Amino acid sequence: MSERLLVNSGTETLLKELTNSLETCEKFYFGVAFVNFSGVQLLLDALQKAIENGKQGQIMTSTYLNFTDPVALRRLHEFSDLDVKVFVTDEHRGFHTKTYIFEYADEYKIIIGSSNVTHSALKSNVEWNVELVSKKDMPFTDRVLKEYGLLWEDSTPLTESFISDYEKQYQAVKRAASSVHLLRQSGAYITPNRMQQRAMVNLERLRRLGETKSLVIAATGTGKTFMAAFDVQRVKPKRMLFLVHREDILIKAKETFEFLLQNKPVTFGMLTGTRKEIGADYIFANIKSMANVFKQFKPDTFDYIVYDEAHHAAANQYQEVMRHFTPAFTLGMTATPERSDQLSVFELFDHNVAIEVRLHEALEDNLVVPFHYFGITDVDGIDLSDLTSRDQQEIARRLQIHSRVEHIMHYMGFYGYQGRKRKALGFCVTVEHARYMANEFTARGVPSLALSGDDKPEAREYAIARLEDPNDPLECLFSVDIFNEGVDIPSVNLVLMLRPTESPIVFIQQLGRGLRKHPEKEFLTVLDFIGNYSRAYLVALALNGQRYYDKESLKVAVATGFAHIPGPVHIQMDEISKEQILNQLEQESFFSMAHLKEAYMEFKKVRHGKPPYRLMDYHTYDGAPDPITFINKAGTYLQFLYKVEKDSFLAELIADEIWVKAYKVLSAMLPLKRPHEAAILVMFLNKREIEVEEAIRAVEHWIEGVREDSVVHAMNTLTQKYSDDSEKKRQPALVEWQEGKLVRTAVMERFVSSETHTDWMKDVLEYGLHRFEKGFGATSDQLPFLHVGTQYQMRDAALLSNFEKSHSSFRGSGLLANGKDYFLFVDLNKDADIDERLNYQDAFEDQYTFLWESPNNMRQSSTRGQNMIHHKTRGYRLHLFVRKYREMERQTQPFIYMGKVNVERATGDLPVAFRMKLEQPVPLLLYRELTEIV
Incomplete structure (x- = not known):
């Protein structure tokens, strides 16, 4: 007899085991407490194929607690060659079995555990199911089959009349449960969901930094209005204004606030074409009505203003109202942060994004249905x-x-x-x-x-x-x-x-x-x-x-x-x-100009033919192409745009060779590996000189616990202190040190005097920062500034560990060091024409273990060898980076940071073979991606 534990984890799910078993078995017998259509639908194809191939099957479920879905029963009943029965329970006898039995020529596979037939139980719930495979006529197998047979005999055949009768009972119970739920609902017992909690934490952080505006980006139906009400509940403004352009949204918003803030000492009113309740503490107004009367209010009347559907806020009516009022805090909410011809929604709210929830985050947070x-x-x-x-x-x-x-x-x-x-x-x-x-x-x-x-x-x-x-x-x-x-x-x-x-x-x-x-x-x-x-x-x-x-x-x-x-x-x-x-x-070919141009044109079509002249345009759409691929192809986004649009004003910009070089400096930073440099450069668009303390505050806008040494390192990086001579020739310095401050160079001064140049440079920096924030959230500063699962080039390790020599020297052998940090860079699939270490084996043994062979000049007795072998006691950290191929489609591939590793064993010399344990196991799907050929 063999056994194994089945859990829902990545590619391994009970659903996959059931569908595979239905394909290979000769007969099958299910006995589960309840079935829902959400689970039955996932099994339809496998059941259909099994029946078409002549396999006999039985499914037994029950009426226990009225959880079984009559729609699921009716769908199973439609399989004419599938035998289905229902165990009818009563108050004295329940039915809680979860058993899946598959019969083969010489053996049985029996799965017993916690999973019923629902989509959550089959795919995502924390479920434990034990699979046992044994020869026929074994005592355990005989006992299971006997018990199943007794229950089967005691069950009722599924008929249309049974389904009709059960459906009436099911609907009655459901209506009763709904009534009880409504009676128990109270605003005092409503708590924020995960999205709302994250948003509120970030809003509080931004307010601590002295920010007075913020934007929340989330799809319709994910709870933005409740989130705003929760934040208002926390801040407790004396007076609040909620502005929106549609009256139906306004009514629902007012009801939400009243529900959540019931029993609070505030009054609620509306300002619309028919209602003028302007004396209320919390006013809910449509923009058309407020635009007619906003001058009747003092600028500081409201402590907190919410702009719902904030992508409309660039319109003239909204702008007049926004310019008039000076609240302590302004919150914008939108599902579609598209840029208007005049203003970006991000600009309107000072580029402070409390949270950005797109489709897959909404699925993960259970904000929408799967x-x-x-x-x-x-x-x-x-x-x-x-x-x-x-x-x-x-x-x-x-x-x-x-x-x-x-x-x-x-x-x-x-x-x-x-x-x-x-x-x-x-x-x-x-x-x-x-x-x-x-x-x-x-x-x-x-x-x-x-x-x-x-x-x-x-x-x-x-x-x-x-x-x-x-x-x-x-x-x-x-x-x-x-x-x-x-x-x-x-x-x-x-x-x-x-x-x-x-x-x-x-x-x-x-x-x-x-x-x-x-x-x-x-x-x-x-x-x-x-x-x-x-x-x-x-x-x-x-x-x-x-x-x-x-x-x-x-x-x-x-x-x-x-x-x-x-x-x-x-x-x-x-x-x-x-x-x-x-x-x-x-x-x-994902890197061919034909592919990239097609992706660009489709994106342009989605924008109703408007060219996306800004990188931030891509940030506003879920599913937009990655503009970094355009930059990698052409050198800068501007140059890519010119290739596809041929606009005359783009040609004029490109003709300024010095500016293009400076623009290319910023483009080469993307995607940002840390926000420090970009955050500092944004300040330089409006200030001529910056002290270290000011730079720290700029970086604090994007990450927490900012390290002063990393900020100083970033400032030195911007002055090209760590660039080699050839890099300095290709790329003009934008800033330099003068009397303990960082100041603009003549090149930077020239560019900020041009509004057009400034806009293009600001777009690159803002896109980089918002993309970083979307990827990492309000992460903490650390040294080295590395994130597991993120892609890096070798040189990035120099930047992110505050290396104080030429960063271009960080290349070569695959083992690089900076102080107490050792960086291991590994190509999993060697290229015989490139890698002289082709015969050496670097590979994952499993999700937790990596086998690595050192450069062929290392001995265990060497200083570096001893530092690695005894890294824990000597205070060294070993960082593992891997990539599947050195190149794909003639493009050099980045490495993926797998986290820190600990040496378990070292054998041999010239090279030394190391067996290492990862501190964080490789996620199953990434493991498959790195180790399998599809």
Whole structure:
């Protein structure tokens, strides 16, 4: 008998074990206390294939505590060749079994543990399940089968009449539970969620630094209004103003504050076209009404002002109000921090971002519902391989065939949806395509409508209200782009991707339309019909959720079903779609100008044709391309822009060779490995000279516990103290020391005198700082300033350990040192033409252990050898950096910092072979990415 413990961890989940076992077994027998549709849907394909292959199966569940979902029972009942029974419990006899039995020719696999059939139990919950594999006729196996058989005989066969009766009981219990929940709700017992807690901590930190403004960026439905109310509850302003442009949002915001701050000694009022309650302590106003009367208030009337939907704050009405009032603190909240033609939302709030929550953070924090994504190979006979994103009409024409409609409807029926009524959004290629789909669905018994930008707002609102109404027959709305953002339909339970994915941004926006929490929805079903389109691989970028990626990480993500995505999210592609996407990823050159230009143009299209002239434009969109790849290709973002846009004003900027060199100095800093230098340079855009104490305060804006020695090192770095002669020739110094202060050089003085030059330089610095903050949060200063899992070049270790000699000398052997820090740089896959140490073995033994061979001139008895072997007692730190390949697509690859390692054993000489334990184990998915070839 063999046994092992099954837990949900990365790529290893109970779901994966069950689906693999259903594929290989001869018979299967499940006995679980309850089944939910969220779990059954994940097993549908595996169950279907098992039954099609002639495998016999039994599933036994129960009515225990009325947890079993009648929708799940009905879906299981639809499998005509699957035997399903229900153990009916009563007050004297419960049913809490969780058993999965698989029969093979000579043995049984038995899984017993804690997991029922729900998506959380199968994928993400902390669950312990023991798997036992034993020969047939073993005492333990016989006992399990006997007990299962007794329960099976004592259970009721599943019938439609049983489901109907149970459904009435289930709904009655659910209504009673909902009533109890409403009775118990009280603002005094509501506590902040994880997002709100992080935001409040950062808001408090910014206020301690003397900041008076801050911005919160989070998707619709993630709790921004409650977060603002919690912060107001903490700050206790005497008077507060909440401003927004829509009255329906205003009413909900007031209700939220009243609910959370009930029994507090403050009054609440509204300022709208019909209500003028301006004497209230906390006023909720629409901007139109406030713009008419704001001069009646003194500038310091309000201690705290909230601007909801803050991306509108660059408009004239908002600007007049913002300039008038001088509150102690101003909070901006937005889901889409897009830049207007005049002002950036980030600028309006002094570049203070308390928190930024995009889709995958929202999933991790349970702020939105998880989704079950099914990538389905499109119907045979549709060939899109010769078309591009510019051929929209032809793509739509080829997709408008009856067999595809039947194909879509088949899979809609197979995978189903959660809720009493199907509430679907279908995203199409063109308006004509949307109308075609609506007509075809309606003709087949699924009442549908097509909406477009040509429809009046009233018509759209009426259609949305019909879809949300459980008693209205309307089941599906088809559109092109109007539902991508800014539309809130919480009860949507099905999203149909009926167009080739051309932009990860648009895909994420469309997916987001169904992720709003709703009482009748535990998860969202997403059906994506993937054709043989030349850029089908873009769906992998959209689902990946990593803003910064490479080909290898994407291939591993696809191969593992995107197992790195948090929570009970399920992403499943059929084998044909998966193979197609993997092949495209293998063939695509991510660093070619053609690929980069295509990514840029798609991003420009999302911005309605407006060129993204600022790096910060990329920071505002979830799923935007990584502009660092553009910089790496062309030297600077400005030069890349000129290659694709050919604007005359860009040509004028590029013609200034000295300025371009200075701009390139800043561009080369990206992505920032520490914020010190950039934070100091931002100050120099407005100040001629800076003392060390001022520089420390500038860095404190971005990290905590700032070290003075690191700030001084950063100031010296900016003066080119650690640059070699060739670097000094290529890159002009922007600052220099004079009488104990850092001051602008003549080059810097020249540039800050030009508003255009200053704007371009400020954009690079601000993008670098906001990207750093997004990646690391309010991290603490440390030496060396390294973060596990982050990518670095060799030279970065010199900067981040305050190396005080030429930083370009940090290269070569793979073992570099600065004081008590040793840095080990390893290529896991050697290149025989480059690496003379090809015969030496550097490899992960497992997630916890690394085997490393020293440079071939090291002996154990040498000073360095002894320092490494006895590093703990001698106070040395060993830092491990690895990369899978030295180059990919002719691009030198960075190393990934794996953290500190401790020597367990050292053997041999010339070289010395070390066995080391990592202080932090390598995450399973990263381990697979580094060690496997996909």
